[in-house]
Amino acid sequence: MILVDWEIADHIKRGYLKIDPFDPALIQPNSLDIRLGNHFVWYDPCDDVIDPFNKETIHTHTQERKSTYFDIQPGQFVLAETKETVTLPDNIVSSIEGKSSVARLGIQLHQTGGWIDAGFSGTITLEMYNSNCRPVRVYADMPIGQLVFYVTKRCECPYDKKPDAKYQNQRNATLSRYDKNTQKNVE
16 A cells, blocks of 8 residues: 555654654655755766675775765766655555656666665665756755655564665665675676
8 A cells, every 4th residue: 555645644743654854845645755965976987897796896986975966967877865864664665756857857866776675764875867968957955756655564574673784774875785795606
């Protein structure tokens, strides 16, 4: 079941969903708008291979900046954070979706990482990409996406109880932590 506007407001009021900072004006009929934070991380162009099992290659040739705006260049991939910290209980999952007004500028909000597990708490790292032929400026605090909340059965091991929860309590735009996985059967 997808939560609707009054259910989202009620869940936040009762503390089942935690959104900080929370602005009731951001509640939509079937979602909650989230705003762009002010931390941006991106890769510099180069020929060095990023090996997902090697932390050094993941972190090499990156730049980061805190700013009130960021100009995403055509074809540029940038990680950004949400302004809101989101905390989900063990029976609600969420997906992050783009806002059509932002998508119509050519900005993709996430590549494939749009799922937020029950039990997660932290800011959400956005995987933004500019598919436009022109640079697009995005501003901290602008509504950038929306969270859709789904009620599920209570999970046995929510994200905050997993021993390998790599992104629990993350703050800021967070680079991949894939290197914390064990490399098995990769040829």
